[in-house]
Amino acid sequence: MTQKLTETILRVVERAPQWVRRDLDSKDAIARIRAEESLAAMIADALGKRTADD
Template sequence: MLLKARTAQATTQVPPSIASTLPLINDEAIGAIMDDKTKTIILAVIERAPQWLRNDLATKDPAARARAEEALAAMLVDAIGGRQAAAD
């Protein structure tokens, strides 16, 4: 079963392995933290995440999960940083 993550532009299917690792934040809180472009970028990065990353995020092995979290964080920083560089 895939969960739906909503943005202002689209609804994206988020696999349970990824959704289970995300904190529960309501739409108002997210809106206060980031704009629609940033949310769209983050959802796109998660959507394109390779299967090994998804598997490692869902694993009980702390080292593998930490490695996956760091890889996902790097992917997000790169994607958001690219947006900010393009805006400058």
């Protein structure tokens, strides 16, 4: 199960839009928080879909 979880998260991170990647490294706290929240939502969505498929 851990391997499948890791693979799911990795796929999401690999597909993350460029603005998310850029903003995760931003010195602007608001931009960084927005990117973190967006990435978390993308991961949660992928995990939810994976769970529904299992």
